[in-house]
Amino acid sequence: MRNPDRTSYRSSVRTLRSSAAVAALTIAALVGGQGTAAAVQAEPNxxxxxxxxxxxxxxxxxxxxxxxxxxxxxxxxxxxxxxxxxxxAPAETSPEPVAVSAKVATVD
Known part of the structure; x- marks a missing residue:
């Protein structure tokens, strides 16, 4: 594999370029829009x-x-x-009643 770090470098450069372009356009819009905002203000009444x-x-x-x-x-x-x-979930069933014998062990 040739230059394994090259792909990560490209994506970071692309990200920096796009964020710089967005920042530049935002600044240009804010600076350019100052004059028009003052011209569009409504009258007091x-x-x-x-x-x-x-x-x-x-x-x-x-x-x-x-x-x-x-x-x-x-x-x-x-x-x-x-x-x-x-x-x-498995179907919930009621437990079967266990038969308890009534025999009591006696010691002779």
Whole structure:
């Protein structure tokens, strides 16, 4: 095998490059967006939606539906696991009654 450490080196370099690219794009977006954020500010008397706007409400509804779907999925998963455990466990039977003899040993 030639250069066994070479593959791990490549993956770490690739990871560093991608994280550096993400950091550079984030910084560029923050620096470039400063002027536009000041231009888009609402007037003091203007009515703003904030979190109660249509996009915020849709996001909240999607989040709630996702939580419900996750809870139902988890319940189904737990039911299937419980059914598998019951199927794998041997059938529980009541113990057979043992006949006890009434003979008492007497010493003569």
């Amino acid at each position: 203007a009515m703003t939606f904030g979190l109660l706007g249509p996009v915020g409400l849709i996001a909240v509804v999607i989040g709630v539906l996702g939580m419900i779907a996750g809870a139902l999925r988890q319940r189904k998963k737990n039911r299937l696991a419980a059914a598998e455990v019951q199927a794998a």
